[in-house]
Amino acid sequence: MNGEALNLPKNGQVQNVKGNVMIPIRVVMEELGFDVDWEKRTRTVTIKQSDTTIKLVVNQASATVNGKKLALGAAPILKEDTTLVPLRFVSEQMGLTVGWDNATKTVYLITPDHGSGNGNGIEGNTGNTGSDNGSPGNGSGIPVPEQQNLAGVKGIGFDANRLIIAVDKNVTPDVFHLTGPDRIVIDIPNARFDESFSSNHSLDAFQAGFMDINDYPDVTKIRYSQFSDNPSTIRIVMDLSGARNYSLLNANDGYVIIDLNVDQSYPSKGSGKPLVVIDAGHGGTDPGAISVTKKKEKDLNLSIVKKVEALLKKETQLDYVLTRSTDVYVTLQDRAKLANNLNADVFVSIHANSGSATASGVETYYTRQESVPFANVMHKYLVKSSGLSDRKVRAKSLHVTRETTMPAVLLEVGYLSNKSDEALLYTEKFQNSVAQGVVDGIKEYLGLK
Ligand SMILES: [Zn+2]
Incomplete structure (x- = not known):
């Protein structure tokens, strides 16, 4: 979560049930920090955070969110004295951004309040590897809320160890560093690719693409994708040749700038x-x-x-x-x-x-x-x-x-x-x-x- 490995309790491992990542409610409470109530009689889990209340019932493939009924990709299950709930559904309803790397079976969670800063998010080996571009999909039948006023990402440029992202509205990017291999991830929530983006950058059918970087030894590649639909998030990843510090400049002047602090x-x-x-x-x-x-x-x-x-x-x-x-x-x-x-x-x-x-x-x-x-x-x-x-x-x-x-x-x-x-x-x-x-x-x- 936010680039750091969560310490899951021994009997609280995340499980993959028919393609849905399920998480014990204890982890929801202790690691994600939401309020969790368990009513044994009705086998109902109530998860609360600020103004969102999610009710899930064991073996029932629908949930209610603030009283509104929504379909689930997988019903909550009781297993070895603990109740497992679908991680993606719960996280996204609570406003987290969820990413899934199918190659390594890794789930990435980003909290909306995760401050951007100077690489303070992540240190050490989090065990995260592989692609950050894996489309998280949305197979649960959850209606995607209407996304209005999204910022348009107009272009991406890289020069002199400086990444510049042109946007048409003020954005609050979330920048963090991941290891194994080293990379810097820039998530821009409430954003989409502007039409002008595709005229200068290649975008595949999954709204993803990359640029090879040859002139600067610290960066090998820059990847970009429509990482999540809910909330609509653009993810840009700088693949590095090693650990690098960086600084974020976001003056809300139409450019988000990430400087790699190479050579100290x-x-x-x-x-x-x-x-x-x-x-x-x-x-x-x-x-x-x-x-x-x-x-x-x-x-x-x-x-x-x-x-x-x-x-x-x-x-x-x-x-x-x-x-x-x-x-x-x-x-x-x-x-x-x-x-x-x-x-x-x-x-x-x-x-x-x-x-x-x-x-x-x-x-x-x-x-x-x-x-x-x-x-x-x-x-x-x-x-x-x-x-x-x-x-x-x-x-x-x-x-x-x-x-x-x-x-x-x-x-x-x-x-x-x-x-x-x-x-x-x-x-x-x-x-x-x-x-x-x-x-x-x-x-x-x-x-x-
Ligand atoms: Zn001059």
Whole structure:
């Protein structure tokens, strides 16, 4: 349940009766946590939780749920002094999501309140193996409640160890890690595949499919399926090459993002070292400014950031995180949120400007007053390391400098609309120098030099 193995009592094993998984009422009570009443005379089991009451009678193939009669795939049975009830029926009526892996005969239960988080769900070997895509079916004749206002999953993308799920409504995904083999499961309740999904992704007759991942060694495959109809749930599974930490970013901005924290590049603040977030502006579908010779700003920004990274790697007194390390689109919200969630000490965004053909030089932008001392230090090094004219420290309401909660600056390292600036900006020498200036500025501000 929620990725953890339930400890079933010795005489309380789950049993498979004619294709229906049956569970002792004692387990329903002790492990699932529902109230259970047993009336011996009428051999009636009453299971209650919040506003749902299920009544089941031994050997009777129907049950009542809040007074409404529903068919059962299998009647409850009395066996060795304990009553067994159909697990799927009871769980689903109580709002749990039920998955069934036919290969390993494993039932997965997910509670609706199971919080999403940083992999705290599952540790150790739960004995879960095989496919998570097994269609759970609905052979019990239970009427599926009408599902309205379902969120549409529009697409799935994976790049730079970042899984992005595009949705058309706010969703509350449930993310957890399973072992044997290692994988990260993302369940999106109250969701379905949007029509646009199938235009970019293959979906088979069972509303399932997968993408092979070849470029990133940590992930082998991403699978997706309509995992449950009741409630309608989309399941996405990242098959991993080993155990990996992850973080969930769900800003309710149309994207659910799962970042794999590989190479421990997402250090926790527990290390006691200052944490620096470096942000390469734009990326992916967002090219940023286009230079006079038709080069893209996003590539320049990333190139400089990679050089900053190489320098920061050698610094033992601080930790750093990049908002992107490849040519991938990241929303402004996620850039700020990443830094805020990590409780970073400083945030530096690298950009290049565009304007008139004669405009030339460097600028440092900030939004919040508390960023001014940091902006002043960073600008001093930017002017020196770029060798370009000083266009001053400037206040401006920019998303990443406004929405972050630590000293944050946005550096414009030159003008792509200016012929001579542009020619200089794309040289290794300039980029190495500016990268060194960025690192020197950060170190001075943090008192590390
Ligand atoms: Zn830019």
